[in-house]
Amino acid sequence: MGRAPRIEFEGALYHVMSRGNRQEAIFVDGRDHRVFLDVLGEACSRTGWRIHAYVLMGNHYHLLLETPEPNLVDGMRWLQGTYTKRFNARHKLWGHLLQGRYKALVIDPQKEYFRTVGDYIHLNPARVHEAAFEGGRLETFPWSSYPAYLAPELRPDWLETARLLGARGLSDDEQGRAILEESTRFRVMQLLTSSDPAEFDEEWKRIRRGWVFGDPSFKKSLRENIGNRTDGHERASYSGSAIQAHDQYAAEQLLKEGLATLGISESDLPRMRKNDPKKKAIAWLIRTNTSVRNQWISEKLHMGTPSNLARFNQEVARAQEGLLHSLRQRLQYK
Numbered sequence: 001m002g003r004a005p006r007i008e009f010e011g012a013l014y015h016v017m018s019r020g021n022r023q024e025a026i027f028v029d030g031r032d033h034r035v036f037l038d039v040l041g042e043a044c045s046r047t048g049w050r051i052h053a054y055v056l057m058g059n060h061y062h063l064l065l066e067t068p069e070p071n072l073v074d075g076m077r078w079l080q081g082t083y084t085k086r087f088n089a090r091h092k093l094w095g096h097l098l099q100g101r102y103k104a105l106v107i108d109p110q111k112e113y114f115r116t117v118g119d120y121i122h123l124n125p126a127r128v129h130e131a132a133f134e135g136g137r138l139e140t141f142p143w144s145s146y147p148a149y150l151a152p153e154l155r156p157d158w159l160e161t162a163r164l165l166g167a168r169g170l171s172d173d174e175q176g177r178a179i180l181e182e183s184t185r186f187r188v189m190q191l192l193t194s195s196d197p198a199e200f201d202e203e204w205k206r207i208r209r210g211w212v213f214g215d216p217s218f219k220k221s222l223r224e225n226i227g228n229r230t231d232g233h234e235r236a237s238y239s240g241s242a243i244q245a246h247d248q249y250a251a252e253q254l255l256k257e258g259l260a261t262l263g264i265s266e267s268d269l270p271r272m273r274k275n276d277p278k279k280k281a282i283a284w285l286i287r288t289n290t291s292v293r294n295q296w297i298s299e300k301l302h303m304g305t306p307s308n309l310a311r312f313n314q315e316v317a318r319a320q321e322g323l324l325h326s327l328r329q330r331l332q333y334k
Contacts, residue, residue, distance in 0.1 A: 108214025136185030
């Protein structure tokens with residue numbers, strides 16, 4: 001499975017989630033929760049982050065986080081490292097507290113995606129039946145930003161509420177908060193009586209998977225941005241599924257360009273020999289410029305066993321004359 005992406009840019013929105021090492025608790029009692037929130041506030045002061053929603057569960061936490069500056073990685077390193085040190089000092093422990101790398105899902109800024117992630121975070125305690133929540137009163141769970149949405153006096157300076165309320169079409173006044181409270185109680189009661197609360201909302205599946213949550217045009221713009229950055233030798237800012245998504249997109253483009261340059265249509269490929277020189281040249285072009293798997297290339301070009309690709313690529317790369325050399329030159333300088 002690909003590692004979580006690390007995509008940074010000004011104004012980026014993320015759903016950040018991190019779990020305890022070996023699924024163990026990262027909040028033992030209320031004081032631990034308060035310490036984490038203090039550290040989160042310090043992180044916001046250091047980085048300029050804006051927190052739009054949060055929830056602290058027993059062995060994990062969720063944040064809806066905005067970075068006005070491209071500093072997610074540095075900020076998360078400080079946040080998690082500082083909390084771990086304070087947790088270990090308090091409980092007389094040592095070593096890792098959090099499990100591996102945190103997840104950072106890039107969020108499309110459009111209202112529907114922003115609102116869905118905010119709901120996912122706030123409804124987390126009800127989704128896992130953390131408490132009874134009589135009458136759907138989600139605000140009785142204290143380690144979430146939801147109570148502060150209903151009561152402005154509970155809000156820390158670093159919590160931003162206007163954008164999420166606005167995404168619901170609500171104003172930050174008594175009437176808007178009353179509507180939020182009523183609609184949330186209704187959803188909590190639905191969750192508490194659902195036979196499958198984890199799958200209550202179809203969109204929640206998309207939040208739990210992948211590297212971006214948004215519409216196709218937003219994903220495309222991210223892939224293109226990643227491509228521009230990696231071409232400029234800044235690929236280290238990205239990893240895992242984000243790079244895979246970019247590379248597959250780039251491979252698709254190279255396939256189309258290679259076919260057009262050599263005068264082949266996709267419908268021709270199944271009828272051509274598996275080791276056709278033109279197929280070898282296009283396979284070499286894709287393999288040289290992306291990290292897509294040989295299996296992907298073999299399937300797209302109808303080249304049979306993927307294990308043959310290494311040999312084919314060497315033939316194209318080493319050709320000093322003849323047809324393969326000519327085809328490589330055409331693709332290189334198209």
